[in-house]
Amino acid sequence: MAQQHLDPTDPMAGAVTGEALAGYLRAQAMEFLRALRQHRETGGGAHTGGTEESVDAARALRRSARRISGSLHTFRPLLDPDWSEGMRPELAWLSGTLALEHAYASRLTRLLNALHRLSGSVPVPSQPHPVAAGAGDPAGGGAGGSSRTPALAAGGRATAGSAGTPGAPPREPGRARTRPAGAEAPGTAPVSPAPADRGNLTVGAAKSGALLDRQLTLARTRAHSTALQALGSSRFHAVADKVAVLASEVPLTPTAVTTDLHPLAGAAQERLTDAVAALPLRTAGHPYNAEALVHGLSPDPSPHPQDAPWHQVRLLLRLHRYALEVLCDPADTPVDVRLLDAGQALDRHRDASEAAAAAAQAARTPRIAPATAYALGVLHADQRHEVEAARFAFQQTWQKETVVTP
Structure with missing residues (x-):
């Protein structure tokens, strides 16, 4: 098509001449300075577990830095070469440094959600409860009993010992006769509320989730420390000073004002x-x-x-x-x-x-x-x-x- x-x-x-480029760069520089002021007022960079305002400020810093850097790259013939070539790598460094912490946090959330989905711990609306669907029933117990993943099958075996086989007599009839009113009927699997966090995952999925949690949380903590050091470094202050100058004066070439x-x-x-x-x-x-x-099994990481x-x-x-x-x-x-x-x-x-x-x-x-x-x-x-x-x-x-x- x-x-x-x-x-x-x-x-x-x-x-559209270089005047439009100058106006765009000045506007993005003002956004950068505004986000930097908000970032300092809402915690000075402590956006791990910080307020929503500090997270938004850090995001706005990255957004304006990316736009300034991208515009310097696309329209570099219209800008002072020494200034633009020295400015672009610094903005890219700042944007990348600030983005690492958020990247590790979202990656951990994505992987843990995928583990729950692959383990069957996230209920599907059109299917019965994983336990009541026939845990321990080799036939699968209908639509919800099919072991779509090994983790789900292992989860079914883990609950079979306490639930029994659906439709079969209870293991201890005497205890079934003394059940209090409102308890489950004999031969039905008890449906308990899903435990929080990784409690309803299989052993392999829970341990892999704990391993990912340790590794990515450690990486996120290090990224947060790196971001704090970067925001307090002389390198960042030099970048902020250049952006402050850019907010009032854009170093265009003499021919930029007439160039399309x-x-x-x-x-x-x-x-x-x-x-x-x-x-x-x-x-x-x-x-x-x-x-x-x-290259799925390549040793190259x-x-x-x-x-x-x-x-x-x-x-x-x-x-x-x-x-x-x-x-x-x-x-x-x-x-x-x-x-x-x-x-x-x-x-x-x-x-x-x-x-x-x-x-x-x-x-x-x-x-x-x-x-x-x-x-x-x-x-x-x-x-x-x-x-x-x-x-x-x-x-x-x-x-x-x-x-x-x-």
């Missing part, structure tokens, strides 16, 4: 289009990408070799969106739903890829139990399936026509 894009090289689109920005924004869009064209979208269209398993081009497309898509923000005021421009959905699909791809890598790294921990290693392997495979699903969603979104909402 034909793709429709906003063509930045269209002369009918109207000339559309060709540079068009170059950013072409880089994105070329990178998407190099992706194996046909492979992503299949329900399962068998080529993704080629580096990220999956297939993920790097997709991560690059995600970065190029972000640069394209920032270039469009420079050309058009986002408040007066309709939202491109296609670009929004594509970006969300690539964000899910990144999150699932990093979660799979975290599960694989935890499985390399020495002297872990076989059940723990097996649960981590199932978790890794589940997140790689999530990667494939995100690629398929991106393929479906990218091949649609552009849809904008007012």
Whole structure:
């Protein structure tokens, strides 16, 4: 299907010169300074377990730093080269440092939720309770008794000893006759409320969850300490001083005020289009990408070799969106739903890829139990399936026509 894009090289689109770039950079610099002031007023960087305002301030700091850095990259011919080349790496360092803590926290949440889902501890609305469905019944006990995962089957065996076989006489009839009123009828499995946290997981899933919790919480704590040190360092103060100067004075080249920005924004869009064209979208269209398993058992702990081009497309898509923000005021421009959905699909791809890598790294921990290693392997495979699903969603979104909402 034909793709429709906003063509930045269209002369009918109207000339947008370096003055618009200067105004955009000044606005983002003001956002940066405003977020920095809010961050200091709400705890000075203690956004681990801090207030919601401090978390929002840290997010706003990252957002404005990314936009300034991306604009410096796309429109660098219109800016002082020494200043822009020295500014971009510092903004990228700051944004990456502040993002680590949030990344580790969301990764842990994602993996623990996946463990509960794979273990059957999250009830499915259309299925009966896992215990009442026939725990210990080899036949599966109907729709809810099928052991879709080994963890769920193990959970069924764990409860079979106390519940008994559904439909069979109670093990101790005498005790059944003395049950108080309101108790379960003889031969039915008692339904107890689901324990909190990892109490209703199988042994392997619970231990793998505890291992991931220890590793990712430790990484998050270290990332928090690194962020606090960064925000108090002379390096950060130098960046903040440059951003403060940028809020009032943008170092444009002498010819920037008469140079149209559309060709540079068009170059950013072409880089994105070329990178998407190099992706194996046909492979992503299949329900399962068998080529993704080629290096599945590689001892190399580096990220999956297939993920790097997709991560690059995600970065190029972000640069394209920032270039469009420079050309058009986002408040007066309709939202491109296609670009929004594509970006969300690539964000899910990144999150699932990093979660799979975290599960694989935890499985390399020495002297872990076989059940723990097996649960981590199932978790890794589940997140790689999530990667494939995100690629398929991106393929479906990218091949649609552009849809904008007012």
